[in-house]
Amino acid sequence: MTEAYAVTVPKGYRIGGWEVREPIATGAFGSVYAARRVGEGDEALPRVAALKFLPTGTGTPRQLTHLRELAEREVALLRRLRRPRLIRMYETLTVDDPGRPELDGATVLVLERAERSLAGLLAASPRPPGCGPVLLEQVCEGLAQLHRAGWVHGDLKPANVLLMADGSVRLADFNMAAELEGTHAYTPAFSTPDYTPPELLWSEIGERGRRIRPSADVWAFGVLAHLVLTGAFPLPGATPAVRRDAAVAYARGTDTLRLSPELPDAWREIVRACLARTHADRIRAEALLRRVRTAAGSTGRGPFRSRERAPGPRRPFPSRSRRVAVAAAAAATTAMAALGYGISVWAGDAPPAGGAARAGSAASYGADELRTDRGVPxxxxxxxxxxxxxxxxxxxxxxxxxxxxxxxxxxxxxxxxxxxxxxxxxxxxxxxxxxxxxxxxxxxxxxxxxxxxxxxxxxxxxxxxxxxxxxxxxxxxxxxxxxxxxxxxxxxxxxxxxxxxxxxxxxxxxxxxxxxxxxxxxxxx
Structure with missing residues (x-):
């Protein structure tokens, strides 16, 4: 499988205090590998992580400029923001290995290890997951945390939503993310058509990239919510190109929004609020989060008001014994889509042998520091x-x-x-x-x-x-x-x-x- 990876890294390769293990995911310009900490490194770092390799030392000058810009965007956000719903970055490294010109100069992001992507979850079963409302609540919390901090994600889709071993959700792939400058931000002119609001499908691209508002993330959430809860996109069409044209027709008023009859009534109103024709009419993330919590039936008993409804572990995706491995994510990506941790192609959904024992659950996490039998939810x-x-x-x-x-x-x-x-x-x-x-x-x-x-x-x-x-x-x-x-x-x-x-x-x-x-x-x- 590694031969098809954008960045091929042999098993056992070491960088910093990390040893590369099995491949996890790949995209157009980079790849993610499992890793374990070796030697007498920083004990504050986890024993296992994910290494995201971006080939910022090879390629043509134009490619290098593009890759470095994407890497700098992601590193800047992950260094400045640490939020419960955003994937955590532990450190950044640079490969110094002239003997391997294909790796020399690569930027390596050491990231929190996820169990699988939402795209993999959706691809693994033809039926919408029963955990959909809980999962969407956590995704919405991530968006609210980003927007509250003054950032726009810019490429929200199932491949960029990661599911952790303890049942929580993280947003990932921040190389399209941008910090707001007033009401707008500027991002590269690449995104996934199915999750791009119609006003950006025909927008002009300036020297700094494409102007984007937080409402673009809200549109993407509406599409994602419809897909998670019904198994179908909210706009008709058998291909992304046809659905893109349907989005443009809807935005121009020549077509109506016809949502799936399988969408529950409470969520129907939420999706409509997200998919308003104009950016000005779309609901804001904070107000959206309140409505999503209500629709998900939250009683505020989870650590982020959503993970659980009452004390006791709960995982928003099927148990390990019920999962099946998938070779490709369900979400469509453009040819120029940049790699995010969880984007494009996943090697498989299950972690390495022994992963279940290492990961544990929310109920037993940190048991050596906090009693599990004395009433802490x-x-x-x-x-x-x-x-x-x-x-x-x-x-x-x-x-x-x-x-x-x-x-x-x-x-x-x-x-x-x-x-x-x-x-x-x-x-x-x-x-x-x-x-x-x-x-x-x-x-x-x-x-x-x-x-x-x-x-x-x-x-x-x-x-x-x-x-x-x-x-x-x-x-x-x-x-x-x-x-x-x-x-x-x-x-x-x-x-x-x-x-x-x-x-x-x-x-x-x-x-x-x-x-x-x-x-x-x-x-x-």
């Missing part, structure tokens, strides 16, 4: 553990975050206490949350409005705790984790001035201490 485990890992400071542990969430809200993502102006699973006051909601440490441009989903609330709690930790005086009596919790509830200055937990907050601190003991595994401190 499994739906929040992944987010809690990763939030603690993102800080890395002494005392900011998964058990502390879980204990604080228990005391703050009893893990209720919909908590609303207007009398105290506190909302969500971490009891955020909007004016305070503004300062901790962004990954890059900058405050939000405006004061956020509730509800505050766990995907924002829990990481923000981790950032605040991480900021507090070095500001607490050393030598204060008591468990430093409990002192951090007290400082979160009041301020680090008041804890320092009191020489420990202020009397007013001792009951709160005692409750946190109780659950810390409950949630900390034996042998952990």
């Amino acid at each position: 499994s739906a929040y485990r992944l987010l809690i553990v990763e939030t603690a890992h993102d800080c890395g400071r002494e005392g900011v542990t998964p058990a502390l975050i879980a204990a604080m969430l228990k005391v703050e809200s009893n893990f209720d993502p919909d908590l609303s206490d207007p009398a105290k102006d506190e909302y969500g699973i971490a009891r955020w006051t909007p004016k305070v949350l503004r300062w901790w909601m962004n990954e890059d440490g900058t405050p939000g441009e405006t004061v956020p409005e509730p509800p505050f989903p766990p995907a924002e609330s829990i990481p923000a709690m981790g950032r605040y705790l991480c900021w507090i930790a070095p500001r607490l005086e050393s030598g204060l009596p008591g468990d430093r984790r409990v002192l951090l919790a007290a400082a979160y509830r009041t301020s680090y200055r008041k804890v320092n001035d009191a020489g420990g937990v202020p009397p007013k907050y001792r009951d709160y601190a005692n409750r946190v201490a109780h659950y810390l003991k409950e949630y900390t595994p034996p042998g952990e401190k």
Whole structure:
């Protein structure tokens, strides 16, 4: 299979602290391989990952310019944004191997390892997946996270939606992504016709590329939702070219939108709102997310308000025993489509032998740091553990975050206490949350409005705790984790001035201490 790959990398090839294993996916200008960490590398890195090879050191000058631009787009977004619904990049490497001219100079992105793509899931079964609403809810969350950060994806489609081993969803392939400059962004003039809004099918292409709005992603979501829920595209035609012409006719008012009768009524209105004829009439991502959550029947019990409806693991795709391998993704791609992790051709859907044992599930994730048998909803485990890992400071542990969430809200993502102006699973006051909601440490441009989903609330709690930790005086009596919790509830200055937990907050601190003991595994401190 590797002979057909855009970038052929032999099994066992090493770059940085990684050893290449089996091929995963390929596209027109790059390929993705499974990898394992070897040697005494950074222990903060995972044991397995995906390496995305972009041949930025070979080819004609024109090809190199194009490839470098695409690579720079993706690297820029992944370095600046870390969101629960976006594929995570751990590091970037450059191949330095003159003895292999076909690889020398290649850019390598070390990415979070996915289990399969949505395209593979759709191709594996002729029937729409029963998990469709839950899956779409998570995709929509990813779009909202991107748009909220001021970026447009530019090429949303099933091949660029990845399904993780723990049941969560990630958006990938950001080499068409662009940062907004006011109301617009500029992207290369390549995209997948079936998911491109009609106004871009005939748009002019300037020196900086094609002007694009967030509404283009909303259109693509509408197409994707119709496909996931019915197995068919919303616009008629046996080929992408025919469907493209149908989209143009619809946008010009010479044809109507005839959605599948299999589409549930609630989703029918959502798809219509996404596929409005003009960009100005399309629903915005935040409003779209609220409607999608309602249609999916969410009760806010998942870690991102969607993964699960109640405590207990849930996977939004079939179990391993029921899956069949597919050789090609279902989504059509243009000849010039750039590679994204999950685009074009997948080697197979199942991970290597032993993958199931390594991957585990949301219920057991991080069991060495957080008890699995003491009432922490499994739906929040992944987010809690990763939030603690993102800080890395002494005392900011998964058990502390879980204990604080228990005391703050009893893990209720919909908590609303207007009398105290506190909302969500971490009891955020909007004016305070503004300062901790962004990954890059900058405050939000405006004061956020509730509800505050766990995907924002829990990481923000981790950032605040991480900021507090070095500001607490050393030598204060008591468990430093409990002192951090007290400082979160009041301020680090008041804890320092009191020489420990202020009397007013001792009951709160005692409750946190109780659950810390409950949630900390034996042998952990």
